Amino acid sequence: EPEVTQTPSHQVTQMGQEVILRCVPISNHLYFYWYRQILGQKVEFLVSFYNNEISEKSEIFDDQFSVERPDGSNFTLKIRSTKLEDSAMYFCASSVTESTYGYTFGSGTRLTVV
Amino acid sequence: AQKVTQAQTEISVVEKEDVTLDCVYETRDTTYYLFWYKQPPSGELVFLIRRNSFDEQNEISGRYSWNFQKSTSSFNFTITASQVVDSAVYFCALGGVTDSWGKLQFGAGTQVVVTP
Numbered sequence: 001e002p003e004v005t006q007t008p009s010h011q012v013t014q015m016g017q018e019v020i021l022r023c024v025p026i027s028n029h030l031y032f033y034w035y036r037q038i039l040g041q042k043v044e045f046l047v048s049f050y051n052n053e054i055s056e057k058s059e060i061f062d063d064q065f066s067v068e069r070p071d072g073s074n075f076t077l078k079i080r081s082t083k084l085e086d087s088a089m090y091f092c093a094s095s096v097t098e099s100t101y102g103y104t105f106g107s108g109t110r111l112t113v114v
Numbered sequence: 115a116q117k118v119t120q121a122q123t124e125i126s127v128v129e130k131e132d133v134t135l136d137c138v139y140e141t142r143d144t145t146y147y148l149f150w151y152k153q154p155p156s157g158e159l160v161f162l163i164r165r166n167s168f169d170e171q172n173e174i175s176g177r178y179s180w181n182f183q184k185s186t187s188s189f190n191f192t193i194t195a196s197q198v199v200d201s202a203v204y205f206c207a208l209g210g211v212t213d214s215w216g217k218l219q220f221g222a223g224t225q226v227v228v229t230p
Binding site for chain 1: 147149151157158159161164205207209210214215216217218219220221222223
């Protein structure tokens with residue numbers, strides 16, 4: 001069964017450093033998403049991306065965040081200057097259609113900011 | 115605005131007992147999708163079910179069953195004859211609403227603890 005692949009599974013970074021979280025969506029999917037889950041809390045939407053543009057973003061997704069699809073397969077989330085409160089699990093997802101059909105999550109990247 | 119409420123923070127049961135997880139949602143849309151996900155201790159999100167708002171037929175799949183009632187905006191989930199491997203956090207989510215098609219709105223989750 002097709003999977004959404006996220007790398008790395010765990011990343012530790014120093015406060016103030018830039019991090020890039022990587023995702024390879026399912027190949028025929030057109031819509032891409034990032035979510036965040038702070039430890040012990042609910043999963044929160046960050047951003048959706050379609051046709052090389054952000055479709056929607058939450059209030060969490062401020063100027064220190066950016067997303068990119070640098071080639072035909074990868075979808076990345078960059079955090080420019082990490083803060084302690086950015087420590088969380090980050091999930092990538094992709095879907096076939098806009099209406100969540102085929103919505104598939106990756107296994108997540110646990111980001112720890114020290 | 116859309117909202118998903120899971121009022122139960124934790125449910126503890128002994129193996130073989132049934133567990134019912136409650137989910138209440140709010141949306142003004144008539145067309146939407148509802149999901150249940152399982153998050154085991156390893157952290158990944160495991161898809162369990164997706165239902166669209168026009169499909170109120172309840173279903174049983176193995177030990178899992180769902181009760182979707184549009185009249186009360188509820189989408190409850192039951193595990194029959196629970197097993198230790200069912201121990202996880204279960205999330206209900208709402209998606210496919212107007213002007214926010216691809217975004218999933220998650221509830222706070224319910225921790226299920228199954229003891230032998």
